[in-house]
Amino acid sequence: MANPIIPITEPLTGVVTRVFQPWAYVDGKKTDKRVVDEQGHPITRLRVFGRILGASQEITIDVPDHAAEGVAPEDAVLVAGSSIRASLRGGDFGAVEATVLGAEALKIVSTAEQLFSSLAKVPTSGASSSASSSKES
Incomplete structure (x- = not known):
């Protein structure tokens, strides 16, 4: 069975x-040959931790x-392209491995340090109270 290829419409x-x-x-x-895309151009491969198809994963x-x-x-980074799609295949222990194809550009939007610093500034005491208040509504 072939690996499914699914169009990606969310950022x-x-x-x-x-x-x-x-x-x-x-x-x-x-070999001494690089992996190429559909047009025959050499590619660079990135491993990222992100969210795809509703799941956070590598x-x-x-x-x-x-x-x-x-x-x-x-x-x-933010991935840009006119026909971004994901090739999915089964991995170890029931994991689903995703390879994104059709990316034409990457935009650097921040760094991990900036993201984690901004998360560290979010008050944690309000998290449980806001969750309980939404249950009451």
């Missing part, structure tokens, strides 16, 4: 954990090399 963001250029393998052996994003220039681990 896709994530914090980059790794940036690398994938190499093609033939018969389990690494996601692989394939982008053209020029789109990944300047992107580094711990950057928070």
Whole structure:
């Protein structure tokens, strides 16, 4: 059975954990050729922690090399493209692995440090009271 490919219509963001250029393998052996996209252009592969299809998880994003220039681990990025889609496949222990295809550009919107610093400033004492007040409404 082929892996399903699902169009992505919601904004896709994530914090980059790794940036690398994938190499093609033939018969389990690494070649000197890069992995290419549908148009034959070499790609850069990013591993990000983000939210896709309603689940927070690690996601692989394939982008053209020029789109990944300047992107580094711990950057928070927004994925842009006219036909972004996700290839899904089963992983270990029932996990679903997602690879995003069709990304044409990445926009650096923040850094992990800025995101976590802003989260640390959110008061935690009001979280339980707001949850209980919404139950009462």
